[in-house]
Amino acid sequence: MKDPLALARRLDAVDYLVDDGLAMALFLALKLGKPLLLEGEPGVGKTTAAKALARALDTPLIRLQCYEGLTAGEALYEWNYQRQLLAIRLAEAQHTPLTDADLFSAEFLQERPILRAVRHPGPVPPVLLIDEIDRADDEFEALLLEFLGEAGITIPELGTYTASTPPVVVLTSNRSRELHDALRRRCLYHWIEYPQPGRAAEIVRRAVPGAAEPLIRTATEFVGGVRGLELDKAPGMAEVIDWVAALSVLGATDLAADDARWTIGAIAKTPDDRAAVATALGTHQESQL
Amino acid sequence: MTAVLRGTDRAAFAVALADRLRHAGVPAGLTQVDDLVRALAVNPPVQLSTLYWMARISLVRRHEHLATFDRVFAAVFAEAPPLPLTRSAVPPGRRDDVHVPVPSSSADPGPGGGLPWVTLPPAVAEAAASEAALRLPERRPAALAGLADRPFEELDAEQVAQLGDALRQAVANWPTRRSRRHVVSPTGRRVALRPTMARARRTGWEPVEVVRERPVRRARRVVLLCDVSESMRAQAAAYLHLMRAFATVADAEVFAFGTRLSRLTAVLRQSSPVEAVEQAGAAVTDRFGGTRIATNLRALLASRHGDALRGAVVVIGSDGWDSDPASELAAAMARLRRRAHRIVWLNPRAGTPGFVPRVAGMAAALPYCDGLLPAATFQDLMDAARQLQSVTWTAGLKWPALTPAPRIIA
Numbered sequence: 001m002k003d004p005l006a007l008a009r010r011l012d013a014v015d016y017l018v019d020d021g022l023a024m025a026l027f028l029a030l031k032l033g034k035p036l037l038l039e040g041e042p043g044v045g046k047t048t049a050a051k052a053l054a055r056a057l058d059t060p061l062i063r064l065q066c067y068e069g070l071t072a073g074e075a076l077y078e079w080n081y082q083r084q085l086l087a088i089r090l091a092e093a094q095h096t097p098l099t100d101a102d103l104f105s106a107e108f109l110q111e112r113p114i115l116r117a118v119r120h121p122g123p124v125p126p127v128l129l130i131d132e133i134d135r136a137d138d139e140f141e142a143l144l145l146e147f148l149g150e151a152g153i154t155i156p157e158l159g160t161y162t163a164s165t166p167p168v169v170v171l172t173s174n175r176s177r178e179l180h181d182a183l184r185r186r187c188l189y190h191w192i193e194y195p196q197p198g199r200a201a202e203i204v205r206r207a208v209p210g211a212a213e214p215l216i217r218t219a220t221e222f223v224g225g226v227r228g229l230e231l232d233k234a235p236g237m238a239e240v241i242d243w244v245a246a247l248s249v250l251g252a253t254d255l256a257a258d259d260a261r262w263t264i265g266a267i268a269k270t271p272d273d274r275a276a277v278a279t280a281l282g283t284h285q286e287s288q289l
Numbered sequence: 290m291t292a293v294l295r296g297t298d299r300a301a302f303a304v305a306l307a308d309r310l311r312h313a314g315v316p317a318g319l320t321q322v323d324d325l326v327r328a329l330a331v332n333p334p335v336q337l338s339t340l341y342w343m344a345r346i347s348l349v350r351r352h353e354h355l356a357t358f359d360r361v362f363a364a365v366f367a368e369a370p371p372l373p374l375t376r377s378a379v380p381p382g383r384r385d386d387v388h389v390p391v392p393s394s395s396a397d398p399g400p401g402g403g404l405p406w407v408t409l410p411p412a413v414a415e416a417a418a419s420e421a422a423l424r425l426p427e428r429r430p431a432a433l434a435g436l437a438d439r440p441f442e443e444l445d446a447e448q449v450a451q452l453g454d455a456l457r458q459a460v461a462n463w464p465t466r467r468s469r470r471h472v473v474s475p476t477g478r479r480v481a482l483r484p485t486m487a488r489a490r491r492t493g494w495e496p497v498e499v500v501r502e503r504p505v506r507r508a509r510r511v512v513l514l515c516d517v518s519e520s521m522r523a524q525a526a527a528y529l530h531l532m533r534a535f536a537t538v539a540d541a542e543v544f545a546f547g548t549r550l551s552r553l554t555a556v557l558r559q560s561s562p563v564e565a566v567e568q569a570g571a572a573v574t575d576r577f578g579g580t581r582i583a584t585n586l587r588a589l590l591a592s593r594h595g596d597a598l599r600g601a602v603v604v605i606g607s608d609g610w611d612s613d614p615a616s617e618l619a620a621a622m623a624r625l626r627r628r629a630h631r632i633v634w635l636n637p638r639a640g641t642p643g644f645v646p647r648v649a650g651m652a653a654a655l656p657y658c659d660g661l662l663p664a665a666t667f668q669d670l671m672d673a674a675r676q677l678q679s680v681t682w683t684a685g686l687k688w689p690a691l692t693p694a695p696r697i698i699a
Contacts, residue, residue: 003332004339024342031331032324039352175352184350185320191352 003027007056015206016045016052017199025190026053035148035169037133037184040192042174043236045203047131049192050170054127060120062167063129064113066136072143076153077115080108104157114144115161118153122165133183134173141183148186197224200237207241212253219244219255222281223267229276235267242266257281294340299329306365307348313361315354321347337366446526452667453530453562459671460538464602465506466630477503509630511541511677512598514589516607517573518547518580524637524664525576528606529566531670533557535604542597546585547575552594582650583613586621590628598628602677606635606664609651618650622657632657635664635673 001007007030008023018026026049029036038046054061064075084103091098111119117128133141147153151166171187173179195203200220204211220240227234235243243266252259260281268277294302303325307317324347334340341362349358444452473481481502489496513535515521515528528545535541536557543553551573559565570576582605589595603625611618626632634654638644640663646652655661662673 004342020338021342021346024339025346027332028324028328028343028346032327034324037350181316181350185318187350188324188346189350190346191355 001027001030010056011052014052014055016048016056017195017203017206018049019193019195019199021190022049022192025188028188029170030168032188033151033166035171035187037171037173037179037187037189038192039173039175039189041194041234041236043238044192044194045237046172046192047129050127050129050131050172053168053170054129057124057127057168059124060126061129062113062117062120062126063131065131066133066140068135068137070136070140072140073112075112075114075140075143076147077112077155078110079104080110084108100157106158109155109158114147115153117167117169118147118151118161118163120163120165120167125163125165125167128167128169130169130171132174133171134175134177134179138180141180145182145186148183194224194227195237197221200224200240203237204241204244208245208248211244211248214254215247215252216244219247222255226267226277226280229280231268231273231276232270233273239267239269294329294334299326303329306344306361309361309365310348310358313357315349315357315361317348321350324348340366444527449526449530450562450566452527453533453566456530456667456670456674457534457538460534460674463539464509464511464631464677466509466600468505468507470505471502472505473500474503475501477501479503508539510597510601511535511539511604512601512629513541513543513604514585514606515543515545516547516580516582516605517545517576518610519577520580520608520610521606521637522577524606526566527667527670529557529569530562531606531674532569533562533565534674542594542601544585544589544594545569545573546580546582547573547578548581548584549575550585550588550592551575579612580607580610581613582607582609582611582654583617583621586618586625590621590624595628598625600630603629603632604635604673604677605632605654606637608636608638609634609646609648609654611648611650613650615649615653619653619657622654626657631659633660633662633673633677634658635662635670637663637665639663640665640669 001010004020004023004027007027008018008020011018011023011026025036025038028034038049040046051061087103087108088098109115113128117126120126130144133144148169150162152160152162154160194200197220200223201216204216204220205213208216223235223240223243243263246263246266247255247259250259250263261278264274264277264281268274300322303322307322307325310317325344328343328347332339332343334343344362345355345358349355471477471479471481473484479502481500484500484502485496485498488498488500492498513532515525515532517525517528521528532543532545532553536543536554541554543557545551545553553569553572556569556572557565559568590598622632634651636644636646636651639646639661644663646655646661660676662676663669664673
């Protein structure tokens with residue numbers, strides 16, 4: 001893969017459409033071997049980008065979903081206490097001497113996503129998706145720094161594991177919390193915008209193959225307008241896809257008021273938003289007439 | 290296709306851009322610079338958009354900084370207006386890295402304004418990867434000169450405005466006329482009697498020192514008439530700028546005409562070019578309609594501005610498509626010819642190879658013109674502005690050597 005265009009074509013082949021910016025971001029992440037931090041409004045396809053990249057490279061996707069209270073034991077590695085205890089018992093029964101080095105060896109190590117990514121044999125590097133990093137605690141961010149900087153993990157008892165083929169790391173954040181500068185510095189950064197109406201229609205077309213063409217066009221245009229309203233949660237691409245899928249299940253071929261009212265829950269997720277979108281839908285219908 | 294940053298020191302470029310960003314408030318550190326340099330090495334950008342994404346992804350780490358980055362990037366890479374003529378016009382601020390003074394086009398130019406990473410701009414274009422024969426690269430025009438050579442249809446509004454400014458500077462060498470007054474000058478031919486006598490007082494009324502005088506030359510009035518009909522739609526905006534250049538730089542009367550004549554001298558003399566051109570556009574109500582050259586010429590001759598034509602250089606910018614009969618145009622031109630000093634016709638189609646003035650209006654008007662100049666690009670307009678002087682001086686022979694059919698309707 002020699003330029004972003006080639007990567008964009010590969011992603012296109014797995015039904016993920018990228019614009020120039022995202023293609024360049026993913027391309028640089030691959031070529032420079034640096035983690036890529038993706039930010040953007042919810043539902044613009046941050047997580048999907050990582051999944052599509054894994055599919056395009058034909059390599060496993062290792063996913064680490066972050067949440068509050070996520071610890072090193074769940075993200076990096078853990079010692080298998082049960083097996084260690086069993087080993088001690090066995091050694092006692094067989095009267096064989098047992099040292100620390102025997103107990104803390106690779107066979108008692110339980111790989112968690114990050115260590116698994118580091119120890120991936122290759123030759124194609126795996127894609128490690130660290131999803132919604134803003135949900136994890138500050139401490140966890142600090143824990144990641146070594147891995148993000150050097151693609152390695154230090155286990156005190158065993159030494160440092162360094163990846164033979166550094167994994168492609170994609171971090172996503174919804175900006176519910178500011179990330180630390182140290183983390184940002186180690187990553188390339190890309191802000192994903194909502195796609196343009198034409199591209200959005202193309203994305204929906206790929207995602208919902210059965211949907212009628214006029215429906216896709218009017219629905220994406222309408223949601224583009226809805227994003228301009230003061231909503232609690234602006235509908236992203238995922239919501240548009242859900243909505244169009246719902247409408248086409250109902251057999252709609254164009255955006256009609258009745259069907260749209262019934263399925264409005266797909267794009268408006270709070271009572272206030274529902275009201276706002278319903279009003280917008282009314283005016284939209286009038287302007288169409 | 291040529292690379293964007295050909296012959297550029299990547300490291301110097303990245304450092305300078307990051308430096309500029311830091312001054313604008315984006316914390317772009319060494320890690321980011323390192324990323325950009327490596328990115329540039331991995332995939333040398335071919336288009337400006339590629340470079341934009343590359344720089345943005347590797348230098349910016351926060352969403353809040355994107356707007357600032359866009360501004361800085363645009364200030365550096367957007368097409369810059371022409372270079373200031375005076376050194377003092379270089380924007381103030383840091384001068385340490387300013388080698389090539391290129392003022393930025395944004396409202397706030399920010400510190401510095403140059404492109405410090407440019408070692409020497411390549412003067413020749415890259416040889417096109419031609420599959421056929423061996424080809425030598427062609428010399429590149431300067432940005433503005435390149436623009437000036439393009440037909441009006443291919444320019445956007447901002448470029449037209451830029452070239453309009455350049456045009457104003459090109460309107461020099463204004464045609465002059467000899468006035469009846471004289472001024473003391475060592476190059477004069479005539480002996481100035483009064484100053485000579487005054488000097489003679491010092492030498493016992495012996496005129497030892499002879500003072501000479503020469504006639505004063507004043508700017509000759511120029512009257513510019515521009516066609517803004519449908520057939521001249523592509524040229525209309527550029528001609529508005531030509532009219533403004535004439536109206537502001539010197540004492541010229543400017544008119545636009547389609548089906549009726551509108552005087553734009555007062556409107557176009559405003560100091561703000563944008564407002565002037567906008568208001569002029571609004572003042573011309575018959576834009577992009579038909580053309581009645583003969584009627585409008587008659588109206589001008591009969592109007593109270595008809596006196597401005599006396600002894601003036603009349604410049605008519607039109608393609609010669611006229612809905613009035615050609616005989617009427619010939620008559621009006623004959624009248625104009627008698628009143629004006631010189632008539633120059635600017636025709637946007639005259640520059641095309643193999644141009645023959647076959648249009649009835651053009652053919653009828655041509656015998657009365659002292660010159661027919663092409664006016665399809667800004668370069669043509671600048672040349673025309675420069676030639677007004679020489680047109681005035683080529684007294685005697687008329688061009689082309691056709692004898693006009695005499696019609697006395699004065």
